Amino acid sequence: MKTHSDTARRDWRVARAPHQLPLVGHALLMARRPLDFLASLPAVGDLVQLRIGTKPAYLPCHPELVQQVLLNARVYDTGGPVKEKARSILGNGLITSDWADHRRQRRMMQPAFHPARIAAYAAVMEEECAGHAGIWRSGQPVDVGDAMQALTARVTARALFSTDMAPHSVAEIQRNLPVVVRGAYRQAVDPTGLLARLPLAANRAFDTALGRLHALIDGIIRDYRRSDGDRGDLLSALLAARDDEDGGALSDQEVHDQVMTLLLAGVETTASALTWAWYLLARHPEAEARLHAEVDEVLGGRPPAYADVPRLAYTQRIFTETLRLYPPAWMFTRMTTESTDLGGHRLPAGTDVLVSPYVIHRMPELFARPLAFDPDRWLPERAKDVARGSYLPFGAGSRKCIGDVFGMTEATLALAALASRWRLRPVPGTRVKPRAEMSLTAGPLPMLPEPR
Ligand code: HEM
Incomplete structure (x- = not known):
């Protein structure tokens, strides 16, 4: 796999998601049309802030930023309200345990x-x-x-x-x-x-x-x-x-x-x-x-x-x-354990970060004709052109x-x-x-x- 062409870039586009409503933020959109809404966000920025209720959450929309999150499990630990509820069902196993x-x-x-x-x-x-x-x-x-x-x-x-x-x-x-x-x-x-x-x-x-x-x-x-x-x-x-x-x-x-x-x-x-x-x-x-x-x-x-x-x-x-096209784990969450920098933006400790394979997998910058079902894009000679971090x-x-x-x-x-x-x-x-x-x-x- 080759590295995404603009790995060295530092001019990350950090943006707020559109269509925010008072009090609920993007909670209704996330409840009603999460896939369409999330898939529209890479066009807005490389790191997009949305609000679930009044709390901000960040969606990295660039494979390099996603990698920064997933490869640093100590700072981007498992967490968030969904994980807390999962713990009452799953106990403390691989998915719910902290770093x-x-x-x-x-x-x-x-x-x-x-x-x-x-x-x-x-x-x-x-x-x-x-x-x-x-x-x-x-x-x-x-x-x-x-x-x-x-x-x-x-x-x-x-x-x-x-x-x-x-x-x-x-x-x-x-x-x-x-x-x-x-x-x-x-x-x-x-x-x-x-x-x-x-x-x-x-x-x-x-x-x-x-x-x-x-x-x-x-x-x-x-x-x-x-x-x-x-x-x-x-x-x-x-x-x-x-x-x-x-x-x-x-x-x-x-x-x-x-x-x-x-x-x-x-x-x-x-x-x-x-x-x-x-x-x-x-x-x-x-x-x-x-x-x-x-x-x-x-x-x-x-x-x-x-x-x-x-x-x-x-x-x-x-x-x-x-x-x-249809990643079963369409989104998973992390929470920062300390203040950290992502895409040139400061995230305080306790910030929710959302990672969505669905979003990344459908970006035209990463996959030619992203909506087409094309099994041969995984032939070894073609798969080597898939940027690191774009298939998750x-x-x-x-x-x-x-x-x-x-x-x-x-x-x-x-x-x-x-x-x-x-x-x-x-x-x-x-x-x-x-x-x-x-x-x-x-x-x-x-x-x-x-x-x-
Ligand atoms: C096509 C099938 C599967 C998909 C798409 C899938 C997807 C994923 C993803 C995305 C994660 C990481 C979640 C995160 O980072 O928060 C994960 C973790 C995990 N998966 Fe799968 N999974 C699949 C099949 C399986 C199977 C068959 C098993 C067990 C027999 C399994 C057991 C687990 C466990 C235990 C974890 C937690 C790993 C850890 O945190 O160390 N998964 N899976």
């Missing part, structure tokens, strides 16, 4: 995502993806979002808790996780903080689903503690983890919080992106035809295996390009997604397994509008499977 604790947690978690272990998780992915390709029926509509969510929930649950996990526990996760994800999002974006306390059916469903997940995870951890030995799964890796520096292990509560974090971070993200990939493929028959040609040539009719992934190069480019579906720096290889492997196997047997046609009349929720979802997306 000092995060470093220890990440050291201990990293071995669980070592390539040697990914190979073991991939065995689960192979089985689940091939199994899923067998449940669709010709001409019977499927909601692709739900189908992908079910697939990734099963894959993640089984990668966490080994292949001999009781089927009812996998089903329990599959059932309760979407309720928790939806409820967590509703609570996170509620500015009053009161919503969660109202006696609403949705709150009761959320509390029940969350309680079930907590109880299930505790039960599984207790079981594992009773029998020693590495089952090759993620949970075994977490229980065996030792800190290089002080030799300490993770407590049961810490393991619990990491498991919740992995479920919430890993399932919906991959599912949303896979859903967008099917949507894009149906709209781009030439890309779909090349996908079919590749899977036919590499697989010759058999289900895909982990060893095939490097040869499924076009399949991977489809997913890479999908993550550019997995974030960057010390908090970069720990599951990036897991997610890419899972998505490649899922696309290959399903596309080798099916093509998905949109149900006529379906209108899709991106929803910027916990992740960037397509909403209901009914499609008709046609056997190939």
